[in-house]
Amino acid sequence: MAADDLAFASLLSRPRIRDHSGCGDILCNAYQTDETIYTTKHVEDGCECNFVGVSTSILIDALSKDKVPKIVITEYLELKVVSGHDYPYIAVSHVWADGLGNPFTNALPMCQLRRLRYFANKLYLMLNPASTPTGSPVGLWMDTLCIPVNANAKAYRKKAIQLLGKTFNEANAVLILDRELEVVESATSSFLELGLHILCSGWIKRLWTLQEASLASEAHGASKIYLQMRDEAFLYQKYDRDRRAAWRIDDQTTEIQAEERGLLNDYGVMLELGAQVPSIHAMRDMREGWSPFRVIYNALEHRSTSKAEDIPVCVAFLMGKNVSTILSATGMEQRMAEFYMVMREVPHGVIWCERPQKLSIKPFRWAPLSITACPQSAFMGQEAGICDSAGLHVRYRGFIFHESYEWNEGGTFPRAFNIISAETGEVLGQLSRPRQRAPWEIPLQQNLAVIMRQDAHPGILPTAAFVVVEATAGEDHEALTTEYVCRLVGYMYFQSFNQVQADGTSFRGHVTAADQMWCIT
Known part of the structure; x- marks a missing residue:
C-alpha cells in the first residue's frame, strides 16, 4: 500500500483486532491455528448449545459421484445434504482462527448454524428479490461441514479439494465471514475505508481464502464475492459512485479536487485488492514475457497458512493443474517437488536465488522451499527452464x-x-x-x-x-x-x-x- 493509505489505515477503528506482536515484516502469524488444540466457538461466550453434524457417509455418497454436497439448514436447525446440480447455494469463505472450523467432525454449534442460515438467506434474497421466504431454503457450502474430516475418508477429502473449482464456480455467491469486518458499517463508509478494512483483515492474509476468492471472482465472467459487514453483505469489487465525494482537506479544497483525490485513492485500493486477489484469468493466461510465478509471488507474498504443505496444492490448483500427485505426496518437500514438476516451466531466476532454503531431495536441490523467499526479480525474466523427474533443464x-x-x-x-x-x-x-x-x-x-x-x-x-x-x-x-x-x-x-x-x-x-x-x- 502507498504511504498515505498506510497512514489512513493506522487510524481505522478495529475493535476486534488480533494480537500481531508475533508477526513479521511480511507474514502475519496472528491467524495461525493448531488443529490438536483447536476449539470451535459459539456465537456468544458462555453459550453451551449442542453441536449438529453431517454424516460422513452422506458426504462420501455425493463426492463419489463427483457432486458438490450442499447443506440445507432447516428452520429447526437440522442439516440436510442435497447434491442436485441446480440447487441454489451460497459458498462460505471464512477465517478458521475466528472459530468456525472443526478439525474433528463435520459439525457446528446450533447458534452458529442459526447465524449462517440467516446470512445465507438474506444474501440470496438480496440477489433474487423475486424469491419468497416460503420457498425452498437456499443451500450452503462450507468446508467445515462439507469436506470430510473422518480419518477413514481421506480419499474423499482429496476429492472435495479437487472439486473446489466446481464448488465456487457453481455457487450463486460467495459470502466471506471475518469477525473484524462484521463490525464495519458499509453504508456509511467510503470505498477507501472499506477497501483498507478488507486489506487489513485476517481473511485476505490466509492462503485458502486466496483460492476461494480467485475461483469465485472468475465465475460466469463476473465477481460474486460478498463480505458480511455489520449492516449487509457488501460486493467487494463494486465501486459505488453514488457515495459522497471524499471529505475536504481544508476550506481551500474544492469539491472537484476532493472528488479527484478520492478517485485516486479508490483506484489505488482497487489495484491493491486486485493484486491480493488475482483472477484465474490473470494467473493462467499470462501476458507475453510474464511468468505465472510472478503473479503467484504477488498473491502469496503476505499470506500464510497453518499447514505449509497446503501451499503447493493451493497454488497448483489455481493454475489449473492436476493436483492429484501433489495431494498424494507426503511432507512439504515432496509436495514442492511435485509442484515444480506439475508447473513444468520454471523461471531461470529460481536457480540464482542463493539465500532461500532449498529442497534437500535429489533432483530438486536447486528448488526454493518457498517461492516468496526469493526476491521478486527472480520471476521477472522471460526465460524458463523445464522441470521433470531428472531435474531442471536450462541453457547457459x-x-x-x-x-x-x-x-x-x-x-x-x-x-x-x-x-x-x-x-x-x-x-x-x-x-x-x-x-x-x-x-x-x-x-x-x-x-x-x-x-x-x-x-x-x-x-x-x-x-x-x-x-x-x-x-x-x-x-x-x-x-x-x-x-x-x-x-x-x-x-x-x-x-x-x-x-x-x-x-x-x-x-x-x-x-x-x-x-x-x-x-x-
Whole structure:
C-alpha cells in the first residue's frame, strides 16, 4: 500500500483486532491455528448449545459421484445434504482462527448454524428479490461441514479439494465471514475505508481464502464475492459512485479536487485488492514475457497458512493443474517437488536465488522451499527452464575448470579470481564474492564448472553459479551438444574482462557454447 493509505489505515477503528506482536515484516502469524488444540466457538461466550453434524457417509455418497454436497439448514436447525446440480447455494469463505472450523467432525454449534442460515438467506434474497421466504431454503457450502474430516475418508477429502473449482464456480455467491469486518458499517463508509478494512483483515492474509476468492471472482465472467459487514453483505469489487465525494482537506479544497483525490485513492485500493486477489484469468493466461510465478509471488507474498504443505496444492490448483500427485505426496518437500514438476516451466531466476532454503531431495536441490523467499526479480525474466523427474533443464554459457588441476583437499576458492580460456589464453573476466554478503565457501574439487548469466542484475541476484558435473546426458542433436548433469555448490558474481584488472589469481578452463544445456539436480 502507498504511504498515505498506510497512514489512513493506522487510524481505522478495529475493535476486534488480533494480537500481531508475533508477526513479521511480511507474514502475519496472528491467524495461525493448531488443529490438536483447536476449539470451535459459539456465537456468544458462555453459550453451551449442542453441536449438529453431517454424516460422513452422506458426504462420501455425493463426492463419489463427483457432486458438490450442499447443506440445507432447516428452520429447526437440522442439516440436510442435497447434491442436485441446480440447487441454489451460497459458498462460505471464512477465517478458521475466528472459530468456525472443526478439525474433528463435520459439525457446528446450533447458534452458529442459526447465524449462517440467516446470512445465507438474506444474501440470496438480496440477489433474487423475486424469491419468497416460503420457498425452498437456499443451500450452503462450507468446508467445515462439507469436506470430510473422518480419518477413514481421506480419499474423499482429496476429492472435495479437487472439486473446489466446481464448488465456487457453481455457487450463486460467495459470502466471506471475518469477525473484524462484521463490525464495519458499509453504508456509511467510503470505498477507501472499506477497501483498507478488507486489506487489513485476517481473511485476505490466509492462503485458502486466496483460492476461494480467485475461483469465485472468475465465475460466469463476473465477481460474486460478498463480505458480511455489520449492516449487509457488501460486493467487494463494486465501486459505488453514488457515495459522497471524499471529505475536504481544508476550506481551500474544492469539491472537484476532493472528488479527484478520492478517485485516486479508490483506484489505488482497487489495484491493491486486485493484486491480493488475482483472477484465474490473470494467473493462467499470462501476458507475453510474464511468468505465472510472478503473479503467484504477488498473491502469496503476505499470506500464510497453518499447514505449509497446503501451499503447493493451493497454488497448483489455481493454475489449473492436476493436483492429484501433489495431494498424494507426503511432507512439504515432496509436495514442492511435485509442484515444480506439475508447473513444468520454471523461471531461470529460481536457480540464482542463493539465500532461500532449498529442497534437500535429489533432483530438486536447486528448488526454493518457498517461492516468496526469493526476491521478486527472480520471476521477472522471460526465460524458463523445464522441470521433470531428472531435474531442471536450462541453457547457459558456462566455464569448465581445466581437468589438469590438482585441488587441495579442504581448500576453497579465493574471494576473487580471474578465469582464462585454456584454448586462447584470453582473460574472460573475474569471479568474486562481495564482502557485504554472506560468503559461499566453495570447495576446490574435480569436475567443477560455472554457469554464467548474461542478463545480469548486479547486487540483486548472483551472476555465476558453481556446479559439480556428475554425469552427461544424451546428445541434443539440434544444438550439437551434450547436457551436463550437475548439482549447485555455490554462487559468485561475474564481471567481464573490460570491467576488471587482469592481475591476481587466475584459473584456466574451457568455455562452453552460449546455449549449453545443463540439468541441475
